[in-house]
Amino acid sequence: MSVILYGFWRSIASFRVRVALRLKGLAFDEIPIDILSGEQFKPDYEAVNAERVVPTFVHDGHSFFQSLAIIEYLEDIQPNPRLLPAETEERAYARSLALVTVADAHPLVVPRVRNHLANTFGADIRVIEAWAKHWTTEGLATYERLLARRAPAPFALGAEPGIADICIAGQVISAHFLNLDLSAFPAVARLAERCFAIPAFASSHPFEQPGSKAVSAH
Amino acid sequence: MSVILYGFWRSIASFRVRVALRLKGLAFDEIPIDILSGEQFKPDYEAVNAERVVPTFVHDGHSFFQSLAIIEYLEDIQPNPRLLPAETEERAYARSLALVTVADAHPLVVPRVRNHLANTFGADIRVIEAWAKHWTTEGLATYERLLARRAPAPFALGAEPGIADICIAGQVISAHFLNLDLSAFPAVARLAERCFAIPAFASSHPFEQPGSKAVSAH
Numbered sequence: 001m002s003v004i005l006y007g008f009w010r011s012i013a014s015f016r017v018r019v020a021l022r023l024k025g026l027a028f029d030e031i032p033i034d035i036l037s038g039e040q041f042k043p044d045y046e047a048v049n050a051e052r053v054v055p056t057f058v059h060d061g062h063s064f065f066q067s068l069a070i071i072e073y074l075e076d077i078q079p080n081p082r083l084l085p086a087e088t089e090e091r092a093y094a095r096s097l098a099l100v101t102v103a104d105a106h107p108l109v110v111p112r113v114r115n116h117l118a119n120t121f122g123a124d125i126r127v128i129e130a131w132a133k134h135w136t137t138e139g140l141a142t143y144e145r146l147l148a149r150r151a152p153a154p155f156a157l158g159a160e161p162g163i164a165d166i167c168i169a170g171q172v173i174s175a176h177f178l179n180l181d182l183s184a185f186p187a188v189a190r191l192a193e194r195c196f197a198i199p200a201f202a203s204s205h206p207f208e209q210p211g212s213k214a215v216s217a218h
Numbered sequence: 219m220s221v222i223l224y225g226f227w228r229s230i231a232s233f234r235v236r237v238a239l240r241l242k243g244l245a246f247d248e249i250p251i252d253i254l255s256g257e258q259f260k261p262d263y264e265a266v267n268a269e270r271v272v273p274t275f276v277h278d279g280h281s282f283f284q285s286l287a288i289i290e291y292l293e294d295i296q297p298n299p300r301l302l303p304a305e306t307e308e309r310a311y312a313r314s315l316a317l318v319t320v321a322d323a324h325p326l327v328v329p330r331v332r333n334h335l336a337n338t339f340g341a342d343i344r345v346i347e348a349w350a351k352h353w354t355t356e357g358l359a360t361y362e363r364l365l366a367r368r369a370p371a372p373f374a375l376g377a378e379p380g381i382a383d384i385c386i387a388g389q390v391i392s393a394h395f396l397n398l399d400l401s402a403f404p405a406v407a408r409l410a411e412r413c414f415a416i417p418a419f420a421s422s423h424p425f426e427q428p429g430s431k432a433v434s435a436h
Contacts, residue, residue: 050360068317069310096284103321106321120345
């Protein structure tokens with residue numbers, strides 16, 4: 001099976017898909033699209049992804065985008081290990097958790113939003129960071145309240161990591177990018193620690209990607 | 219089966235769930251949560267939904283949130299009529315389309331973001347509307363490019379309306395709220411017209427909800 005992932009080292013959505021691929025043991029080649037320099041807006045990439053975002057996932061000629069849609073597809077083609085619970089109510093709860101960051105917290109801090117804040121309000125880096133910290137903290141606080149209601153055991157929905165854990169781990173990466181203190185979110189911090197002890201998570205972390213190392217080397 | 223939807227007349231996410239319930243012929247009672255006056259932050263509602271957003275869906279004691287998670291749950295418990303295609307690749311594409319608005323365009327224009335723009339940048343109503351128009355137009359343009367690549371037949375993925383159409387129709391409601399001209403997005407406009415000719419869509423429109431009529435009556 002031929003799998004290509006168009007991604008970017010710093011992209012949290014790319015991180016989510018990398019983790020899912022590795023948890024399922026699926027090999028893939030990643031093609032970097034530098035979303036900080038605007039490579040996603042070039043015609044070549046628009047032909048790959050009409051939304052002009054990363055990640056894009058290409059499997060045997062079929063192309064999909066949006067991290068959750070890709071992870072659900074992986075679940076369909078390679079059901080083991082499961083990333084979504086078998087039981088209907090649990091599956092719905094896992095998706096609810098995933099969407100807290102995918103549909104609410106994370107969309108507010110991506111590069112195109114930061115750029116638009118700078119262009120519209122003349123926001124400088126300090127103001128943009130404050131904006132990103134506000135929304136990232138909101139996401140962490142929501143996860144902390146949710147995990148407090150149902151203690152992780154040891155992952156969000158049970159014994160094995162799944163789609164909710166992948167999304168919560170991504171939210172914690174956003175927090176690290178912003179040097180946010182996680183001490184107010186102990187359940188989230190512990191969950192992320194458990195995740196990053198797993199090779200599929202650790203090796204998918206932005207700072208472990210070749211693009212990150214190229215930046216540090218400059 | 220007892221179904222309760224905590225929603226709000228103007229909420230696009232509530233609209234999506236209402237349409238899905240009605241397409242599947244599931245009866246429900248809607249409890250209004252006024253997100254413009256901040257009712258979602260009251261302790262009573264936080265007990266219902268730790269994220270403090272609408273909609274929340276309660277079915278036989280199980281509670282879920284996030285419109286896509288709710289719609290996927292409805293698909294699981296009541297598979298007919300299908301809102302997601304049976305074929306794996308088509309299902310992934312339907313979810314990709316749905317997430318364009320759910321994960322990218324819509325999260326940027328919700329009340330809490332508008333309020334934060336006002337509080338952080340002193341943005342007045344004119345500036346906030348311009349912000350909302352920018353991101354809503356981005357979503358419309360993405361959908362137009364996607365529909366241009368694969369002509370609707372007559373709905374986004376085939377003969378019957380599904381999750382992608384529900385999400386595109388919601389994006390068009392956002393556009394109407396902002397008085398955006400749809401003439402640059404003819405495929406999107408035609409798709410929405412087809413959707414709103416269906417009673418499940420028409421009766422779920424924000425302006426058809428009791429809360430909307432109460433506002434107009436003032």
